[in-house]
Amino acid sequence: MIRFNHYKLQATSYKLSMLDVEFIRQNPDQVKEGIAAKNIDPKLVDKFLKLDNDWRVKVVAVDHLRSEQNTVTAEMKKSKASDVISRAQIIKKQLTSLEKSMAELEKKRWSAWSALPNLPLPEVIRGKSDKENTTAKEAGNKKEFNFIPKDYLVLSEVLKIIDVKRAAKVSGSRFGYFFGDAALLEFALIDFVLKTLLDEKIISAIAKENNLKISAKPFIPVIPPVLINRESMWGMGYADRGAEEIYSLEKDGLFLVGTSEQSIGAMHQGETFKEQELPLRYVGFSSCFRREAGSYGKDTKGILRVHQFDKLEMFSFVSPENSKNEHKLILGIEEYLMSKLEIPYRVLNICTGDLGDSAAAKYDIEAWLPGQNNGKGEYRETHSTSNTTDFQARRLNIKYASEVFENGKKPSPKFVHMLNGTAFAIGRAIIAIMENYQTVEGFIKIPEVLKPFFGFKLKDGGEYFIRPPEF
């Protein structure tokens, strides 16, 4: 169990905020509704408000006393009379004890505040668990196989491209080696994603396809650190609930990212963008690390659920009025990538009960895996995109400043909205390719869109099949 020390953060983070305090005070019922919809006890709101109120009373008292102290200190410059000194000493004593009790309240208030998750957007379906997620659409043609399609693990056994047994010797369960063409598939997917996300024309076309009036600014490729500090992890909203999912290096105070979202989002902490710099879009590539502590017994075989995998991740910083469209654009890109790969998928609207702490809205994409369920096929999650609105931005103090005057003045900087979405989780994408592109012989045909990368291997007829080593 990892323990995050919020109190250490508290003093440096008093400038920061989680949910807007003023909003919680003015709209407690709305906050309770949103929290309850996420299956979190709405009484936390009352707990926070009580502590908030007590703390404010203390702050006023302390400020008043400090003001007195400043007055006496100023007198002291002129006269060091004994009555002035004794008054100063009395104030100091009172202050010391008052400040102590204020600090205690501040800690309690801080952790109560910190425990409140982001609120779901009003249009998100209210639901208890993933069972109440709804299917927004199904897309792509499921191939008709004239044989029973095999599970990717069965295929790789013969093809010798994924090895979990040796990985178990070296690292334990839930790890894998990717060999040969499986490794090349990873590089091909990276190549394909970058060609897509760096191309303004493609992004513009995707926006048009989805009827979005939105900038077609390309993504900036980034390879971020995978070890990040506590403040950054906390700021991205991953340190409170679900901390047991995170690998930590206690000795160094560092944490392994579960997704490059965490290191990309946190890199702009404390910064203020100019409005014209937005949207700011990144596509990150990194290894991702997950303890999978809560998933004992789930997907224990193979590489569907592993402790380490590589992922290409989209991340956007946008102004608040653009975040819903940005979310749809990211979903649109995910769908574009899947449709270009010609893998059938469905899009899920994630209900409130299945949202994480930082998300206000979320869509998942599940790819069709024909080899699962004894060849009957099954949908499995491959993509996920969340709009965290201003939740992460508040915790990390990321704002943007408008150059447009309002009432003859520049408005003060506002919090940005931050969004993330999977381009490809490589392992799962490779699984989807293997199962959807398998042949009766147990070979894997390379998808059309990935062919350019495999150009040097293309055989007669411009095709290339992954085959067992003896071929």
Add this chain to the structure above:
RNA sequence: GGAGAGGUCGCAUAGUGGUCUAGUGCGUUCGCUUGGAAAGCGAAUAUGCCGAAAGGCAUCCAGGGUUCGAAUCCCUGCCUCUCCGCCA
């Protein structure tokens, strides 16, 4: 890992116990000036909290300590730079 230097208001710098409610320069904004601009002149220019407001309080990397009083003194941590060592 060893030795040294340093972290001050957007940037650059001054500041070694009360005169710092932090000076100066640059940048930025507004005004004057101008046919228009530049220059010049004048003014403004951090954030957070409490407050209806007036105003008050806090913040000089962070945390702790000394003191009636800390940017300044002491301790700890983090970060940056220079040199040495090790290293893809």
